[in-house]
Amino acid sequence: MKRFKVRSIVLLVLALAATGFAQKKGTAPKFTNADCLACHSDPSMTKDDNGKQVSLAVDEKKFGASIHGQMFQCVDCHTDIKDVPHSVAPVKLNCAQCHADQQKKYESGFHAKALKAGIGQAARCIDCHGGPHEILPAADPASRVSHVNIPNTCGTCHGKTTVMQDTGISTAPFNSYQDSVHGKEVAKGSEKAAVCTDCHGAHDILATSDPKSSIAKKNVPATCAKCHEAQKTEFMQSVHGKAVTSGNGHAPVCTDCHGIHGIKRPEDPNSSVNGQNLARNTCAQCHESVKLSNEFGVPGRRATTYLASYHGMASELGSKKAANCASCHGVHNILPPSDPKSTINPKNLVATCGKCHPGANENFAKAKVHLDAPLAADVGSKASRLVKNFYLMMIVGTIGGMLLHNLLIMRKKLKARREGHVHIGGGERVVVRMTKLQRRQHFTLLTSFILLVLTGFALKYPESFFGYVFINESVRGYLHRIAGVVLIAVSSYHIFYMIWYKEGRKLVMDLLPTFKDATDIRDVLLYYLGLSKNKPEFHRFNYAEKMEYWALVWGTIVMAVTGLMAWFKVPVGNLLPRWTIDVGLTVHFYEAILATLAILVWHFYMIIFDPDVYPMNWAWLDGKMTLEQYREEHALDGQTISEYMTEAIEEEEPAAEVKETTPVGKQ
Numbered sequence: 001m002k003r004f005k006v007r008s009i010v011l012l013v014l015a016l017a018a019t020g021f022a023q024k025k026g027t028a029p030k031f032t033n034a035d036c037l038a039c040h041s042d043p044s045m046t047k048d049d050n051g052k053q054v055s056l057a058v059d060e061k062k063f064g065a066s067i068h069g070q071m072f073q074c075v076d077c078h079t080d081i082k083d084v085p086h087s088v089a090p091v092k093l094n095c096a097q098c099h100a101d102q103q104k105k106y107e108s109g110f111h112a113k114a115l116k117a118g119i120g121q122a123a124r125c126i127d128c129h130g131g132p133h134e135i136l137p138a139a140d141p142a143s144r145v146s147h148v149n150i151p152n153t154c155g156t157c158h159g160k161t162t163v164m165q166d167t168g169i170s171t172a173p174f175n176s177y178q179d180s181v182h183g184k185e186v187a188k189g190s191e192k193a194a195v196c197t198d199c200h201g202a203h204d205i206l207a208t209s210d211p212k213s214s215i216a217k218k219n220v221p222a223t224c225a226k227c228h229e230a231q232k233t234e235f236m237q238s239v240h241g242k243a244v245t246s247g248n249g250h251a252p253v254c255t256d257c258h259g260i261h262g263i264k265r266p267e268d269p270n271s272s273v274n275g276q277n278l279a280r281n282t283c284a285q286c287h288e289s290v291k292l293s294n295e296f297g298v299p300g301r302r303a304t305t306y307l308a309s310y311h312g313m314a315s316e317l318g319s320k321k322a323a324n325c326a327s328c329h330g331v332h333n334i335l336p337p338s339d340p341k342s343t344i345n346p347k348n349l350v351a352t353c354g355k356c357h358p359g360a361n362e363n364f365a366k367a368k369v370h371l372d373a374p375l376a377a378d379v380g381s382k383a384s385r386l387v388k389n390f391y392l393m394m395i396v397g398t399i400g401g402m403l404l405h406n407l408l409i410m411r412k413k414l415k416a417r418r419e420g421h422v423h424i425g426g427g428e429r430v431v432v433r434m435t436k437l438q439r440r441q442h443f444t445l446l447t448s449f450i451l452l453v454l455t456g457f458a459l460k461y462p463e464s465f466f467g468y469v470f471i472n473e474s475v476r477g478y479l480h481r482i483a484g485v486v487l488i489a490v491s492s493y494h495i496f497y498m499i500w501y502k503e504g505r506k507l508v509m510d511l512l513p514t515f516k517d518a519t520d521i522r523d524v525l526l527y528y529l530g531l532s533k534n535k536p537e538f539h540r541f542n543y544a545e546k547m548e549y550w551a552l553v554w555g556t557i558v559m560a561v562t563g564l565m566a567w568f569k570v571p572v573g574n575l576l577p578r579w580t581i582d583v584g585l586t587v588h589f590y591e592a593i594l595a596t597l598a599i600l601v602w603h604f605y606m607i608i609f610d611p612d613v614y615p616m617n618w619a620w621l622d623g624k625m626t627l628e629q630y631r632e633e634h635a636l637d638g639q640t641i642s643e644y645m646t647e648a649i650e651e652e653e654p655a656a657e658v659k660e661t662t663p664v665g666k667q
Contacts, residue, residue, distance in 0.1 A: 035084050036074040037063070055089075063133045077132075093132065095125045105204035114167070121163055128153055145202075148186055150195040151177065176262035192227070199223055218244060220253040228254075234332040239339075250292065257282055273331075275324040276315050279303045283325045305370035321356070328352055328369065431630040431644050434623035435503060441494055442620060448486040452559075453596050455480035460589065484563050491556050510540045513550070517543035537635040548602060555595045562588035 039045040041060040048054050063069040068077070075081050077097070078090045096103035106112050106125070114122035129135050129145060136143035144153045151174075157163045158174040177183045177196075185193035199215060206213035214223045221241065225232035235241045235254070243251030257273055264271035272282045284303035286292050293300035306312045306325070314322035328344055335342035343352045349365035357364065434442065455476050458466035497504040520543045526532035541549075565572050565584040573581055607617040612629070619625050627644050634640070 031073070031075050031081070031084050033063075033069065033074050036081075039085060058133050066133060066135050067137045068132060068135060095132075102203045105202075109201070109203060109205045110207050111205060119167055121157065121167065123157060127157070145197075147191050147195060148189055150197055151183060151186055154196045173261040176260075180259075180261060180263045181265050181268075182263060194227060198226060217249065217253055218247075220255055224254045231332050238330075238332060238334045239336050240334060248296075250286070250295070252286060256285070273326075275320065275326065276318070278325040279306050279312060279315065302370060308371040309369055311369065323356055323369075327356070429618070429622075429624040429626050431625050431627050431640065432623050433619040433625050433630070436623065437497065437501070437503075438507070439620065439623050441490055441497065444486065444490040448483045448490065449595075449599070451479060451483035452487065453592070455483065456592055481567065484560070484567075487556065488560050491560070511546050511549050513543075513546055517546060538633065539636045540634055540640065542633070544602070544606065548598075548606075551598065555591060558591050559588060559595070562591070 037058065037060050040056055040058040041063075043057055046053060046055045046057045077093055080088075080091050094103075111123045115124070126132065136146075138145045138147075140146060141148070143149065155174050155178075158169070159171055161171050164171050178187075182194045186195055201214050206216075208215050208217075210216060211218075213219065221232050221235055221244070236245065240251050240253075244253055259272050264274075266273045266275075268274060269276070271277065280303065287298070287302035288300065288304060290300050292298045307316065311323045315324055330343050333341075335345075337344050337346070339345060340347065342348065346365075350360055350362055353360040353365045454466055454469055457464070458469060458476055459473075459480075461467060498508045499505070520536050520538065523532065523534070523536040524543075527535050562584040565581055566588060569581050606613075607620065608614065610617075612632075617625070627641070630637075630644075631641050
């Protein structure tokens with residue numbers, strides 16, 4: 001450091017001597033870079049005694065390697081410097097002094113306009129090229145504006161949310177580009193793959209809305225043609241290209257099909273031009289549109305009718321061989337059927353179909369690809385409609401008759417079983433498992449629950465079975481809220497019932513978990529796995545029934561609270577952080593799934609699919625079950641069993657006396 005200071009002082013003295021000598025001779029001094037760097041490359045010389053930076057510090061190596069350092073002397077740019085050391089601060093430089101053309105383009109561009117509009121974070125020259133003392137030529141791999149470094153340079157702003165959040169511009173385009181085929185190739189070091197400046201321009205970057213912009217819709221084909229000239233030539237001759245040329249703003253250009261920043265290879269499953277995505281997403285953007293049909297006479301519902309065909313269904317199931325839109329219509333060279341060069345011109349259909357179906361002839365090529373039978377008026381479509389209507393009547397009549405036949409038989413058999421004539425375990429159903437008041441609560445609960453499930457999932461899955469049940473959203477919304485209110489009301493009444501009624505208090509006491517429930521779970525698993533011969537016995541409620549009851553209590557509380565949060569989102573949002581509503585809706589949805597599956601898997605097994613009660617445990621209707629079945633399932637509920645056994649014995653004793661005395665009377 002001391003040696004460097006000595007050298008700097010020597011250079012400064014020599015510079016002063018040269019200045020004095022030149023002044024004596026009467027000639028203007030021409031300072032060299034060494035004269036300036038004597039101070040500006042020495043950190044200690046650019047700071048005051050307190051260590052505060054008072055002049056510009058320049059890295060001598062970086063400046064020497066820069067394009068300015070190689071071509072110019074400092075005073076070529078800083079022309080206002082007349083003496084060394086200089087007594088006044090140099091005038092701030094403007095790049096336009098040497099780069100007038102680039103400055104002119106920049107001023108017409110998006111960044112300069114943003115600066116004038118008050119967006120202080122908009123890019124200036126040094127933001128892209130680096131500081132003036134360190135600028136490297138674009139051909140230098142280390143340059144910030146070399147081809148492979150352009151994405152990272154643009155990303156210093158466009159990839160950071162903290163920078164872009166005040167501009168109204170998203171960081172998504174930059175992130176998408178990095179994952180695109182272009183971005184991945186550039187990351188590998190490709191000098192040919194497109195970077196930001198290839199599409200947007202360098203200095204004269206214009207907004208998409210500007211007709212002169214390289215990314216304005218009508219200019220996109222020419223922009224892409226910088227790399228894809230052959231594809232552009234085909235496209236401009238196609239029905240789409242001609243429509244764009246004629247000024248049709250609805251016609252697609254390259255980016256409408258391939259995407260903008262997130263362009264992927266066609267073989268990539270996530271690519272918008274992958275064969276399996278064409279009909280469902282890409283081509284459907286226009287050709288499923290009613291607007292296109294009304295304004296330009298182009299047939300609509302092309303995606304729907306394709307997906308209804310074998311080709312469409314096979315493609316949806318993952319087939320890579322089934323024909324997609326591009327297989328028949330072409331890719332960039334899409335032409336109308338009337339054009340003799342079109343792949344779907346009647347004269348060319350045999351060749352087109354023959355690509356997948358070798359040996360196809362003209363008769364084969366007449367087959368309909370888009371199954372628009374409900375709309376078309378040709379003979380085949382009319383015949384298809386007649387067959388369809390005939391089979392619909394056959395299905396309704398035949399299956400309806402079968403269903404009616406089986407229901408009549410089932411009704412009689414169920415009635416007999418319910419009356420105890422053929423009931424599992426034998427005997428009449430006399431034990432009251434659920435009182436009338438409990439059954440009313442249960443029925444109200446189950447109807448409101450079913451309605452909540454149907455109306456809730458209809459909103460989440462509008463294209464599913466649930467969505468078809470409720471066509472009108474207003475009706476669905478009202479029914480969902482009504483069912484929710486009913487559920488809350490019956491739950492509130494149940495609390496009152498448990499407090500006010502003796503049977504309610506006994507019910508909740510019998511449902512309280514005990515340590516035996518834990519051991520019962522263990523013993524049941526051992527017994528049914530064949531690891532124990534002792535079948536567990538239970539009190540009035542077993543562990544499964546207790547678990548279901550308390551899960552219902554918890555689930556009802558959660559659904560009620562989150563449902564009310566969603567219903568009254570404004571007052572809740574004013575009182576609590578807004579994100580709590582979003583979290584509440586998430587809880588509401590997944591709790592609904594949990595509750596629905598629990599009913600289907602757990603509850604329905606116990607009341608329907610358990611072989612001991614199949615086809616149904618009738619207790620939910622009339623509250624009764626046989627004494628034998630109750631004793632089998634709740635052997636430890638001695639009080640209930642003894643009560644009904646006593647009643648049964650008392651009812652049988654008179655009959656026994658008659659049997660014993662009758663023979664004597666006859667004698």
